[in-house]
Amino acid sequence: MSVISISCGNCGVAVSSAVFECINQSINNITSCNDGNNRDYANSMREIYFKTDKKENYVSRSILVGSDTSNFDEYKQTQRLFKSQGTTQSTQSNDKNIKSGQCDWEQNSSLIAEFQESSNNCWAKGYYQSQQQEEVIRDYLSNEVESADTLDSFFIYSGLAGGTGSGGCSLVSQILADDYSSTCQTCIAVLPFSTGENAMQSINTMLALTTAYEMSNGIILFENDRYDSICKNxxxxxxxxxxxxxxxxSLFSNIQPIAETCSISRKTLYRNNVEKMMRELCPYPKHKILTSRALPIGSRKNLSYENPTHGKLLSQIVESINESLLPFETPETNDVDVDVHYSTFTPTSVQQGNISKLKSVTDDKKSKVYSEEEEKYLYKNVRDIPIVAPSYFSVKNGVLINKKKSTLDLSRSADVSSVSGGVKKSVKGNVKLINTGGMRKKPIKKNIVTSMNINIGGVLDDEGIDLNQHLSQVLFWGHSLSPANACYSPWDGGVGGKSCGILSNCQTPLKAITRSNDSTKMTFISNAYLGKYQSFGMENDEFIEAIIRGEQIINNYDI
Known part of the structure; x- marks a missing residue:
């Protein structure tokens, strides 16, 4: 079940090359161990993301759009220099355990659709240049699909700030939706810094995001601000x-192959879980934005002193999911008002026309305020979480344990009538209510999770792990068909023991999306930089449509 990657723009190439380097490093680390099961797992991982050439080197199943080999080689060299300096995250391995003669990986230089010139941070120009290479991209996709025995899904890597990444991502999404509509398409996008990378980043972001939201099965968003803070601290x-x-x-912790036992041969099999995971995480067409979280974070040397357990890692990730819960006395949000009053100058006729157009089709909706009776049906507790794991583990009622080592009592369960952490759990209807303590004066902003997938990696804790207990404080959407699922991977991602990753469909990225949409709205009102887009055939109606779709995405998650 292979995965084909399409990298758009410099940011897309940089992120995808980092992912392939992470996967290749994991394969080399696994094959250095004298364990047949580990080698089977490494072979499965290699078949999913790589091909082999005549020299037995790994060739990534990827296509580059809008970049060239010089940028690719530069990113690859920089990453290896970065790893050699010992500042990498969890994939840095112990050199003593790496044997000589292990395989390297490379990009197929014949699968690169180069642009004649830079897109100048303009989505329209990036889309226009991608259209000129459309037949080439289709041929490359056809060749890669034919080389794969079985195709599971497509990954589209792109940065949303620049023109090549945003415009190329939009066209590639449309091509995949037309030619391979039955195959899962996942967009892996990087949101720009809030401080600003270029003047047109908000327009590029919303044009690319709304197109991918319509065409793809799911979007995994990575915020530069969040990961910059992690790297800094x-x-x-x-x-x-x-x-x-x-x-x-973070991405690798959630897309690595999972282990399960074949019902016929009773052998442990390792398979790709991306397509099934995306189907469970995005069952509704209006909820497609995913957030990736993974622990531990740090170098192998530091982690050796901490000795984390799966229970601790999962608790920390759940805490990070709930950390966006705002106080009950929330401040007023600075929403962009279409009816802008200019104190220093009078709007031109063009600006006034844009204001009237935008005001006639948009309606800023305030946060909904629910009564206590209505809230009973908004959230629910999740029990007996389904777990995919090999037969040498015992799975029962959302609990994963070692059969021989576990001391965990399977009969124990959390008291659903208790009140803790400001969250009241009601026995009636098995729902979860917010206990405001009579302080509710303004709408409450809650990080509601529609669905999540948990990937448990490495050697399982002796006492096992009770997912019901750890997820008891998560606000799950009451109408979710598949609130939570879990799976097991034998590889820890190179962190020397245990790892835990969660891919969740929740409200975490809404703040960044709202900021980009508001900035796009203000740019359209002031008629700034629109000439660069209009020179490539774009009309005002396309900007208005992107703004409306952006507001619709925000309103879809305002539950």
């Missing part, structure tokens, strides 16, 4: 290479 390094490696490790 953990690694003391805020370079783009550090951010790319941090993103790559």
């Amino acid at each position: 953990v690694f003391k390094d805020r370079s783009f290479c550090a951010i790319n490696n941090c993103i790559a490790n």
Whole structure:
């Protein structure tokens, strides 16, 4: 079940090369161990993401759009220099355990659709140049699909700030939706810094995001601000290479193959779980934005002193999911009002026309305020979480344990009538209510999770792990068909023991999306930079449509 990657623009190439380097490093580390099961797992991982050439080197199943080999080689060399300096995240391995003669990987230089010139941070120009290479891209996709025995899904890597990444991502999404509509398509996008990378980043972001939202099965968003903060606090390094490696490790923890037992042969099999995972995480067409979280974060040397357990790692990730819960006395949000009053100058006729057009089709909706009776049906507790794991583990009622070592009592369960952490759990209807203590004066902003997938990696704790207990404080959407699922991977991602990753469909990225949409709205009202887009055939209606779709995405998650 192979995965074909399409990297658009410099940011897409940088992130995808970091992901392939992470996967290749894991394969080399696994094959250095004298364990047949580990080698089977490494072979499965290699078949999913790589091909082999005549020299037995790994060739990534990827296509580059809008970049060239010089950028690719530069990113690859920078990443290896970064790893050799010992500042990488969890994939840095112990050199003593790596044997000589292990395989390297490379990009197929014949699968690169180069642009004649830079897109100048303009989505329209990037889309226009991608259209000129459309037949080439289709041929490359056809060749890669034919080379794969079985195709599981497509990955589209792109940065949303620049023109090549945003415009190329939009066209590639449309091509895949037309030619391979039955195959899962996942967009892996990087949101720009809130401080600003270029003047047109908000327009590019919303044009690309709304197109991918319509065409793809799901979008995994990575915020530069969040990962820059992680690199600053953990690694003391805020370079783009550090951010790319941090993103790559977070993504790899959630897309690595999972282990399960064949019902016929009773052998342990390792398979790709991306397509099934995306189907469970995005069952509704209006909820497609995913957030990736993974622990531990840090170098192998530091982690050897901490000795984390799966229970601790999962608790920390759940805490990070709930950390966006705002106080009950929330401040007023600075939403962009279409009816802008200019104190220093009078709007031109063009600006006034844009204001009237936008005001006639948009309606800023405030946060909904629910009564206590209505809230009973908004959230629910999740029990007996389904877990995919080999037969040498015992799975029962959402609990994963070692059959021989576990001391965990399977009969124990959390008291659903208790009140803790400001969250009241009601026995009636098995729902979860917010206990405001009579302080509710303004709408409450809650990080509601529609669905999540948990990937448990490495050697399982002797006492096992009770997912019901750890997820008891998560606000799950009451109408979710598949609130939570879990799976097991024997590889820890190179962190020397245990790892845990969660891919969740929740409200975490809404703040960044709202900021980009508001900025796009203001740019359209002031008629700034629109001439660069209009020179490539774009009309005002396309900007308005992108803004409306952006507001619709925000309103879809305002539950």
